[in-house]
Amino acid sequence: ALREELLLSPLPTGDVAATFQFRTRWDADLQRGAVSHYRLFPKALGRLVAALGVRELHLALTQGFWRTRYWGQPPLQAPAGAELWVWFQPTVTDVDKAWKELSNILSGIFCASLNFIDSTNTVIPTASFKPLGLANGTDHHLLRYAVLPREVVCTENLTPWKKLLPCGSKAGLAVLLKAERLFHSSYHSQAVHIRPICRDASCLAVSWELRQTLTVVFDFFSSGQGKKDWSLFKMFSRTLTDTCPLASQSKVYVDISPKNKEKELLEVSPPPTSVHEAIVQGDKKTYAVYDLLSPSLFNTSRSLNVQLKWKRPQDSSEMPIPTLHAQRYVGGYGLQTGQICTLIYNTHPYRAFPVILLETVPWYLRLYVHTLTIITKGKENKPSYIHYQPAQDRRRPHLLEMLIQLPANSVTKITIQFERALLKWTEYPPDPNHGFYVGSSVLSALVPSVTAMKDMDVEQSPLFTSLFPSSDGSSYFVRLYTEPLLVNLPTPDFSMPYNVICLTCTVVAVCYGSFYNLLTRTFHVEEPSRGGLAKRLANVIRKFRGVPPL
Amino acid sequence: ITDVLTAVALYLAIQDFNKVVFKKQKLLIELDKYAPDVAELIQTPMEMHYIPLKVALFYLLNPYTVMSCVAKSTCAINNSVIAFFILATIKGSAFLSAVFLALATYQSLYPLTLFAPALLYLLQRQFIPIKLKSKSFWLYTMQYASLYLCSLVVIICLSFFLLNSWDFIPSVYGFILSVPDLTPNIGLFWYFFAEMFEHFSLFFVCVFQINVFFYTIPLAIKLKEHPVFFMFVQLAIISIFKSYPTVGDVALYMAFLPVWSHLYRFLRNIFILSCVLIFCSFLFPVLWHLWIYAGSANSNFYYAITLTFNVGQILLISDYFYAFLRREYYLTHGLHLTRQDGTEAMLVLK
Numbered sequence: 001a002l003r004e005e006l007l008l009s010p011l012p013t014g015d016v017a018a019t020f021q022f023r024t025r026w027d028a029d030l031q032r033g034a035v036s037h038y039r040l041f042p043k044a045l046g047r048l049v050a051a052l053g054v055r056e057l058h059l060a061l062t063q064g065f066w067r068t069r070y071w072g073q074p075p076l077q078a079p080a081g082a083e084l085w086v087w088f089q090p091t092v093t094d095v096d097k098a099w100k101e102l103s104n105i106l107s108g109i110f111c112a113s114l115n116f117i118d119s120t121n122t123v124i125p126t127a128s129f130k131p132l133g134l135a136n137g138t139d140h141h142l143l144r145y146a147v148l149p150r151e152v153v154c155t156e157n158l159t160p161w162k163k164l165l166p167c168g169s170k171a172g173l174a175v176l177l178k179a180e181r182l183f184h185s186s187y188h189s190q191a192v193h194i195r196p197i198c199r200d201a202s203c204l205a206v207s208w209e210l211r212q213t214l215t216v217v218f219d220f221f222s223s224g225q226g227k228k229d230w231s232l233f234k235m236f237s238r239t240l241t242d243t244c245p246l247a248s249q250s251k252v253y254v255d256i257s258p259k260n261k262e263k264e265l266l267e268v269s270p271p272p273t274s275v276h277e278a279i280v281q282g283d284k285k286t287y288a289v290y291d292l293l294s295p296s297l298f299n300t301s302r303s304l305n306v307q308l309k310w311k312r313p314q315d316s317s318e319m320p321i322p323t324l325h326a327q328r329y330v331g332g333y334g335l336q337t338g339q340i341c342t343l344i345y346n347t348h349p350y351r352a353f354p355v356i357l358l359e360t361v362p363w364y365l366r367l368y369v370h371t372l373t374i375i376t377k378g379k380e381n382k383p384s385y386i387h388y389q390p391a392q393d394r395r396r397p398h399l400l401e402m403l404i405q406l407p408a409n410s411v412t413k414i415t416i417q418f419e420r421a422l423l424k425w426t427e428y429p430p431d432p433n434h435g436f437y438v439g440s441s442v443l444s445a446l447v448p449s450v451t452a453m454k455d456m457d458v459e460q461s462p463l464f465t466s467l468f469p470s471s472d473g474s475s476y477f478v479r480l481y482t483e484p485l486l487v488n489l490p491t492p493d494f495s496m497p498y499n500v501i502c503l504t505c506t507v508v509a510v511c512y513g514s515f516y517n518l519l520t521r522t523f524h525v526e527e528p529s530r531g532g533l534a535k536r537l538a539n540v541i542r543k544f545r546g547v548p549p550l
Numbered sequence: 551i552t553d554v555l556t557a558v559a560l561y562l563a564i565q566d567f568n569k570v571v572f573k574k575q576k577l578l579i580e581l582d583k584y585a586p587d588v589a590e591l592i593q594t595p596m597e598m599h600y601i602p603l604k605v606a607l608f609y610l611l612n613p614y615t616v617m618s619c620v621a622k623s624t625c626a627i628n629n630s631v632i633a634f635f636i637l638a639t640i641k642g643s644a645f646l647s648a649v650f651l652a653l654a655t656y657q658s659l660y661p662l663t664l665f666a667p668a669l670l671y672l673l674q675r676q677f678i679p680i681k682l683k684s685k686s687f688w689l690y691t692m693q694y695a696s697l698y699l700c701s702l703v704v705i706i707c708l709s710f711f712l713l714n715s716w717d718f719i720p721s722v723y724g725f726i727l728s729v730p731d732l733t734p735n736i737g738l739f740w741y742f743f744a745e746m747f748e749h750f751s752l753f754f755v756c757v758f759q760i761n762v763f764f765y766t767i768p769l770a771i772k773l774k775e776h777p778v779f780f781m782f783v784q785l786a787i788i789s790i791f792k793s794y795p796t797v798g799d800v801a802l803y804m805a806f807l808p809v810w811s812h813l814y815r816f817l818r819n820i821f822i823l824s825c826v827l828i829f830c831s832f833l834f835p836v837l838w839h840l841w842i843y844a845g846s847a848n849s850n851f852y853y854a855i856t857l858t859f860n861v862g863q864i865l866l867i868s869d870y871f872y873a874f875l876r877r878e879y880y881l882t883h884g885l886h887l888t889r890q891d892g893t894e895a896m897l898v899l900k
Contacts, residue, residue: 334843393730422732425745490734490842492849497745500853504742507861508761511790514868519768523879 001025001248002040002166004173007287008306009255010266011071012319014221015186016230019075020173020214022165027199027207040246041210042164044109049194049208052098052105053089055142056133057194060084061112063153064187064217065483068325073447076213078189079440079481082112082151087131088142099144110192111156114148120363121439122146123399126387128358128444133195134206147360149437149484153188155179161190164212172244172292173252176236177214187217231307239303243292250292254306257285267309283449323348323447324355324406328440328482331415335490339371339417342441342482346406348448353475354384354405355445357414361398361438363391364421364489369400371417377410393421420489428491438485446475552626553610553619559633560805561606566640567778567809568601601808609805613831618798625798628657632664632802636781639668642675648697656705659726660788663766667784669694670770670777727759729793734852736834737795738860741853762791779874782806786867790860797831800863807870816873819865826862830855 007019026041038046048054060078068074084103092098099122107114126140158179162169169177182188191213199205218235221228233239243250253276256266272288273296290306325345332338344355361367369388374381385403389396406412429436609615618625635650647668654661673690709718725731732740739758746754765787773780782803789799814820833855840847 335845336842422734422740422744424732424743424748426748490849492741492744496850497747500741500745503857504738507738507857507864508758508791510861511787511864511868512761514864515765515768515871518868518871518875519772523876 002244002246003249004244004247005249005251005253006173006176007075007253007255008308010228010230010308011217013070014228015071015217015219016235017071017075017187017215017217018235020177020212022174022212024166024210025197025207026210027205040166041208045164045192045194045210046208048102048105048109052102053092054086054098054102054194055089055135055196056087056131057102058083058085058132058191059106059110059114059193060189060191061110061151061153061157062187062189063183064185064189066187066189066217066481068322068480069327070319071217072320073322073324073478074215074480076189076191076215077479077481078191079147079149079442080484081147081149081437081439082114083145083147084114084117085129085143085145087135088144090137090139090142092142095142095144103146110160112151112153114151116148117146119395121148121360121397123360123389123397125358125399125401127385127401127403128356128442131195132193133197133209134203145360147439149439153190154183158182158190161192161212161214164192164210166246167244171242172247172250173240174244175241176232176238178236178238181235181237182214182216184218185216186219187215189216190214229307229309232305239305240292241303247293252290252292252304252306253287254290254308255285256288256308257283269307269309270304321347324443324445324478324480326443326480326482328485330485330487332417335420335488337417337419338365338487339415340438340485342414344404344406344412344414344443346408346410346412348408350408351448352405352407353445353448354403355443357400357402357404358442358444359398359400360441361391361400361418362436363393363395363397364423364436365398365418365438365487366391366421367398367400367416367418369416372400372414373416374402374404374412374414376407376412381405381412420487422490422492425492425494425497428489428494431494435486435488438487440481440484443478443480443482445478445480447478448475552630553615556626556630556633556802557606557610559630559637560609561602563633563637563640564602564605564809566637570640601811604808604811605805608808609801612801612804614797614801614804618796618801623796623798624657625796628654629798629802631657632661632785635661635664635668639671639781640778642672644672644694645697647672648694649701651698652701652705655702656709658792659723660762660792663763663784663788664781665695665698666766666770667777667781670774670780674775674777726793728755729758734838734849734856735794736797736800736856736859737790737792738856739793741849741856758791758793762788776874776878779810782809783867783871786863790863790867810870810874813870813873813877816876817869818872819869823862823866823869826858827866830859830862834859 001024003023005021005023007017007021009017009019011017024040026039026046028037028041028046049057060083062078062080062083065080066074066077068077084106086099086102088095088098096119100118103114103117106112123145124140124143125145129143129145130138158177162174162177165174167174169175191211193209193211193213195209195211196206197209199207218230220230220234240252254268254272256268268288273291273294274289276287276289278285278287290304292304323346325347326342328340328342330338331341340359340361342357342359344357346352367390369390374383381404383402383404385401387399387401389399391398400416402414404412404414615626631650631654635647635654638646638650651661651664651668654664669691672694673687676690706719710716729739729743732744734740742754742758743751766784769780769783773783785806786803789795789803792799834852837847837851837855841849841852
């Protein structure tokens, strides 16, 4: 069964974030043997899961960066570039081989160069990534995580992604996914998540869930192109015309939470089918719901164009700061050393909570772990769990995982120094390059929420339980990514290979030549010779002049 | 501390060596092997008295030694092991010299080539002539070689027991031999392998490594009468052509230069070479800074200085070699050479 949802939320800076979620459930038990009846689940992914023994798969392709500080906590953040993390079944014997095959097959399915994922950018995190679906045990050797920060997302990646949807892009919410508007945005992220879930409440059987999410942030207002009012037509240049016949649920949620809790500032038209209130990420939010399957919606007009108007200009001074946000930058000067600084902010007024930080640094930036310092409020903060795996040249990246306690209302600064290596000339990217990318670091935390949240039914609103999961009523899970970094490495002169070989071999030959001379020749007294050719010629000329010879 | 130990070891070694040289000279004069007019070439005890002190001071006050001490590099430990090895060899104790040589080889692979000069010196000391057919020659060689190999095996097995795996062999020796890390240093290799075509990298790695070990046998044949000079030349070749040279290695062989200060009159290019070496040493940090920090110079600048420095070192060694051979020739053939018709003669290498 297919469920599709669209969440439109205006962000504090005036931009609009649209999150699409398409959920397909496949009631098949892969343990029992080969399956051939796929129905709505895309065959490519189904065969992949069966053949390689994949238990969970999460792939995200992102362009841009989610500005947590200004936009609030993201529903589902992904790091810039491509990110792939996979839990394999315990029956898989050679996980690395399966990982390599998987990345190659996915690179073919999604037209992304995921085949660059190899041992130099794959790590095995121990604590940061727990399975999101059903899991028996969590042996972290079955988990692989890789991120490619240089990947670019474009229409070529969107098209195969759309093809995996049951209705394609012809009916339902997917008609809004037109490439020329989607990539005119400041943040675009498309993801595929596959995980096993309980088939029903008694959880006697397992079925597979495929969730395809797409988050896009349109920045008409902050880039000065338009007013703060938006509509579906303005954003996507399309309106919703009809529903996908295969969908059992198709809804549009618009976030109309009042900011000041006093008056309603927003007006949504056409009037919504219902209004839904939920506590999401620690805040009470109100959503206007448009149920596309209800017959009353398309009564008046054939198309649905949700519009939002601001009744009065909003005070821009009051911008809510998210409880947990972070930033990362490179410090130092010169091409020899540098340091990576991460700043983590906890703005909760009275609650402290721990956060797991996962950093993957490529091998050519040699980290010095003895220079790792964590300072909170001027004092040193010791992490309660550190897992460090040093890099091996050209084989493995650095992996650093730490569990850090963040006190309430504080800023934590984590610095670590590194040294840059000189690479062989073929290992540098082609000349017009930005530099070397260091992938985003991952922060996972259970953030305590101000207001209590109640458990929600998975079947009723899959969007909320998957976008905003909460294990208990008092905290919600957040995974944040920091910025990717750009570093420059010292470069040799690429035009010089022949010259270098010649010069170095000349120096070696100088040594060889002088030693050969000294070793194989002995001293002799010089005999006076008759003179060379020049001397004889000179003598001939002298004879003509009548001068005595040399 | 290790630097002081090295200096003390070198001092004692050179003292002993001086005694040996003097004895040998006396013997040869009595045997009338020297030509009559070479009185001024013979080393007198007076000038030889201060040489050990000069050697120790040369090592301690060398700016290269000071720099490697400040940088806290393990080169100082390497140097002290080699210095103790030289001391043990000159004193004549085969067992100790084998042990120290094994220690030095265990740290970095290249002192293996110092096995030959040590063997030659010990043979000389035992008055065993070096003839390929003589039994005592082979007996002694086998003894010494087995001592050396046994101590090497013992040390490697100790490491194995400490680590419980053989992983350290590719990490330590494979690293030295295959040069994977390309951090710029004062040697020739780093830029060469940074700019190498992938296809040929194995070939050139092998060529460069063979280059270090290759001079041992020809030098042994030529310098079998003078093993200590052979050791000096071998040390210099190691420190120029090893895969990751440092200025500490340069300091070690430069410490031996006062021992051959009597060759001064035969050195051809000493002024230019010393200027080149001093100049290059000053330019090294300047061009490094320009490349890495200021960004206004290229890696080629630093590479050029590397080239010049190594050429200077090579020419220094070959100059000393030339001077040494020339003095030997004069000792046996007389200082004033005349041609057949009585005019002053020139010496050439033919």
